Amino acid sequence: MDGTSAIADVRAASRPRFRRRFWRSGMQGSDLSWALAFLVPYVAVFLLFVLYPVGYGLYLGHQPASYAELFADPIYLRTLVNTALFLAIGVNVKLFCALLLSGFFIKRKWWIRALLLIFILPWAVPSIPTFISIHWMLDGQWGFINNLLWALFGVNGPSWLTQRWMALGSVIVAYIWKWMPFWTVIFLAGRMAIRPEIYDAATVDGATGARRFIHVTFPLLANLYLLCTLLSVLWTLGDFITTFLVSTGGPAWSTDVLATLGFRYAFDLGNPALGVAAMLSALPLLIPVTVTLMRRFQTSEIQL
Numbered sequence: 001m002d003g004t005s006a007i008a009d010v011r012a013a014s015r016p017r018f019r020r021r022f023w024r025s026g027m028q029g030s031d032l033s034w035a036l037a038f039l040v041p042y043v044a045v046f047l048l049f050v051l052y053p054v055g056y057g058l059y060l061g062h063q064p065a066s067y068a069e070l071f072a073d074p075i076y077l078r079t080l081v082n083t084a085l086f087l088a089i090g091v092n093v094k095l096f097c098a099l100l101l102s103g104f105f106i107k108r109k110w111w112i113r114a115l116l117l118i119f120i121l122p123w124a125v126p127s128i129p130t131f132i133s134i135h136w137m138l139d140g141q142w143g144f145i146n147n148l149l150w151a152l153f154g155v156n157g158p159s160w161l162t163q164r165w166m167a168l169g170s171v172i173v174a175y176i177w178k179w180m181p182f183w184t185v186i187f188l189a190g191r192m193a194i195r196p197e198i199y200d201a202a203t204v205d206g207a208t209g210a211r212r213f214i215h216v217t218f219p220l221l222a223n224l225y226l227l228c229t230l231l232s233v234l235w236t237l238g239d240f241i242t243t244f245l246v247s248t249g250g251p252a253w254s255t256d257v258l259a260t261l262g263f264r265y266a267f268d269l270g271n272p273a274l275g276v277a278a279m280l281s282a283l284p285l286l287i288p289v290t291v292t293l294m295r296r297f298q299t300s301e302i303q304l
C-alpha cells in the first residue's frame with residue numbers, strides 16, 4: 001500500500017510540471033500560424049452551422065406557453081401515437097427481419113451473393129426518388145399497384161393514402177423496405193465475425209437450426225443488436241423524408257410524425273417556436289437512448 005501511495009504522489013506532482021512544459025514548448029511562429037489557419041475555419045463552421053442552430057432552437061423552444069399550446073392540440077396528441085407506432089413497428093420489424101435475412105445471405109453460394117446485390121439496391125438508391133415513386137405507386141386511381149390488381153384479378157384496390165391507418169401502414173412498410181438492407185449488411189458482418197469453431201462445437205453438442213440460432217448466434221450478436229436498436233431509434237425519430245413524401249402527412253395531418261409536424265407548425269402555420277417545441281418534446285426519449293448508447297461505446301461492450 002505504501003509503495004502504491006508513493007507512486008500516486010509522484011504522478012500527481014509531475015502532472016503540473018508536464019502541463020507547464022507542454023504549453024511552454026507549444027508551437028510558435030509559422031507552425032502556430034498554419035495551425036490557426038487550419039483550425040479557425042473548422043471552428044467557425046462548427047459555431048455557425050452546429051452550435052448556433054442548436055442554441056437558437058433551444059431558445060425558441062424554452063417557453064412553457066408553447067408546450068401548453070402543444071398539448072392542447074389534438075393533432076399533436078395523435079402525432080405522438082403515430083410516432084410511437086412508427087418507432088415500435090418500424091424499428092423492431094426492420095431489425096428482426098434483417099437479423100433473420102443475414103442468416104440467409106451468409107451462405108456461400110454464388111446465386112445468394114448475386115441476390116444480395118439486388119437486395120441492397122433499395123438502400124443504395126437515394127431516398128427522395130424512392131419515396132416519390134412509392135407515393136405514386138400507391139395512388140388510388142393511377143397507381144401501379146391498384147392497376148396491377150385490376151389487370152390480374154379484376155378488383156379495385158384500396159385507397160392506400162386516403163385513410164389514416166392504411167396510409168400510416170404504407171409509410172411504415174416503405175420505411176422498412178428502404179432501410180432493412182442496410183441493417184442486414186450490418187448483421188451479416190457480425191455473423192461473419194463469429195468463429196467457425198463455435199458453431200462446430202455447438203453442432204457436436206446437438207445445437208442445429210433454430211436451436212443454434214437461439215442459443216449461439218443471437219447471444220453472440222445481442223450487444224450488436226442492442227447497439228443497432230439504439231441507433232435506429234435515434235435515426236427513425238428524426239426521419240422526415242419517409243412520411244413527408246409517401247403520405248405527405250395526410251389525410252388531414254393524420255399520419256404526421258413529430259419530425260413532419262414540427263415542420264408544419266414552423267412553416268405552414270408560421271409558428272417556429274411551436275415547431276421547435278414539438279421536436280424538443282422528444283427529448284425524454286432521446287436523452288436516455290443517447291446516454292445508453294454512449295455508455296455502450298465507453299464500456300466497449302459492442303464487439304464484432
